[in-house]
Amino acid sequence: MKACVLYSGGKDSSLVAFILKNLGYEVELVTLNFGYYPSWKAAAESSAILGFKHRILKAKPHVLEDAVDTIINDGFPNNGINHLHKYALELAANNYKLIADGTRRDDRVPKLDFNEIQSFEDRNGVEYINLGGFGHKSINHLSKTLFNVKKELTNRENNSDYEIEIRFLISKLEGEEMAFKLFPEHLQSRVIGWRENE
Amino acid sequence: MKACVLYSGGKDSSLVAFILKNLGYEVELVTLNFGYYPSWKAAAESSAILGFKHRILKAKPHVLEDAVDTIINDGFPNNGINHLHKYALELAANNYKLIADGTRRDDRVPKLDFNEIQSFEDRNGVEYINLGGFGHKSINHLSKTLFNVKKELTNRENNSDYEIEIRFLISKLEGEEMAFKLFPEHLQSRVIGWRENE
Numbered sequence: 001m002k003a004c005v006l007y008s009g010g011k012d013s014s015l016v017a018f019i020l021k022n023l024g025y026e027v028e029l030v031t032l033n034f035g036y037y038p039s040w041k042a043a044a045e046s047s048a049i050l051g052f053k054h055r056i057l058k059a060k061p062h063v064l065e066d067a068v069d070t071i072i073n074d075g076f077p078n079n080g081i082n083h084l085h086k087y088a089l090e091l092a093a094n095n096y097k098l099i100a101d102g103t104r105r106d107d108r109v110p111k112l113d114f115n116e117i118q119s120f121e122d123r124n125g126v127e128y129i130n131l132g133g134f135g136h137k138s139i140n141h142l143s144k145t146l147f148n149v150k151k152e153l154t155n156r157e158n159n160s161d162y163e164i165e166i167r168f169l170i171s172k173l174e175g176e177e178m179a180f181k182l183f184p185e186h187l188q189s190r191v192i193g194w195r196e197n198e
Numbered sequence: 199m200k201a202c203v204l205y206s207g208g209k210d211s212s213l214v215a216f217i218l219k220n221l222g223y224e225v226e227l228v229t230l231n232f233g234y235y236p237s238w239k240a241a242a243e244s245s246a247i248l249g250f251k252h253r254i255l256k257a258k259p260h261v262l263e264d265a266v267d268t269i270i271n272d273g274f275p276n277n278g279i280n281h282l283h284k285y286a287l288e289l290a291a292n293n294y295k296l297i298a299d300g301t302r303r304d305d306r307v308p309k310l311d312f313n314e315i316q317s318f319e320d321r322n323g324v325e326y327i328n329l330g331g332f333g334h335k336s337i338n339h340l341s342k343t344l345f346n347v348k349k350e351l352t353n354r355e356n357n358s359d360y361e362i363e364i365r366f367l368i369s370k371l372e373g374e375e376m377a378f379k380l381f382p383e384h385l386q387s388r389v390i391g392w393r394e395n396e
Binding site: 001016018019022023024098103105106114117118121127128129130131132133134135137138141142145146 | 199214216217220221222296301303304312315316319325326327328329330331332333335336339340343344
């Protein structure tokens with residue numbers, strides 16, 4: 001059975017991909033893109049190194065525009081990011097019967113609550129799997145065991161989170177300063193290989 | 199790193215054991231027992247067939263007695279079973295740094311909520327993992343792919359759930375009729391091997 005993982009190149013989505021592969025699924029990694037900026041490249045690179053098939057999930061630009069409106073109006077990114085994540089899941093459900101993401105037990109955004117998950121599965125006739133059984137301590141430990149991880153400041157080239165295209169559009173509409181205010185610089189972990197030639 | 203799975207011989211706890219093994223943990227399966235009835239035998243058998251080390255987690259009889267009091271007073275088993283499960287986790291935390299169980303996303307009993315999990319991890323300096331990322335549809339599908347499963351009516355010999363010793367003690371104290379009222383007969387799935395000589 002095919003399984004689709006919403007993939008950013010980070011340790012969480014890499015871990016859920018690894019777990020699903022070991023459970024016997026034919027795993028494909030997909031990254032949402034709105035055509036504003038090719039932010040999927042880092043994810044595609046991590047995916048290739050790990051040996052997974054990677055696809056771009058082509059999204060409608062107006063969905064990003066709406067999310068950016070929300071974020072600017074809210075003054076914080078949470079609702080906009082959640083909106084994009086739910087949209088990505090629905091889009092993936094057009095082509096896959098099992099959709100997974102790297103959401104952990106202690107994640108807050110993006111995250112679906114229990115009822116949203118039930119509704120997503122039932123409306124689309126799909127299965128949804130995430131890392132809801134794992135906390136950050138276990139995931140940090142596993143990621144060290146399994147992956148070569150590079151920690152660096154997020155920039156447009158090394159990251160495939162929703163953040164990149166959101167920032168790109170905010171910069172264009174409102175200027176760099178607003179983009180930095182809403183998304184301060186931060187360290188990110190990117191998976192750049194298996195730990196032991198696994 | 200060692201990982202302890204609270205194990206009943208059912209498909210959920212077998213699945214979490216399989217996932218953790220594939221993640222590189224040295225998995226040991228443990229089954230709580232209060233010394234009232236050797237209900238751990240079915241779990242030990244499944245464990246042996248799957249090739250895992252199995253241990254009995256020896257528990258204090260008064261904890262079972264308290265749970266049975268609760269169940270008889272409540273008129274339903276949920277609170278008593280949750281109490282035993284939390285006790286089993288605390289007991290396991292004396293000997294292991296990672297404790298897991300087969301609780302699914304859509305399970306209701308036994309189940310720890312988010313704050314109980316955080317508290318359990320922090321108080322004991324341990325990690326806790328469950329199947330909170332998986333719903334029953336995915337688990338049923340995976341269990342068919344991975345395991346030989348036997349469906350049969352629960353009895354004292356084919357089951358290692360908390361239910362068995364609880365029923366045993368209720369029968370002794372209040373008679374068989376009360377035990378059947380609180381725990382009606384039901385079908386259970388027991389793992390009796392790998393699907394494809396895995």
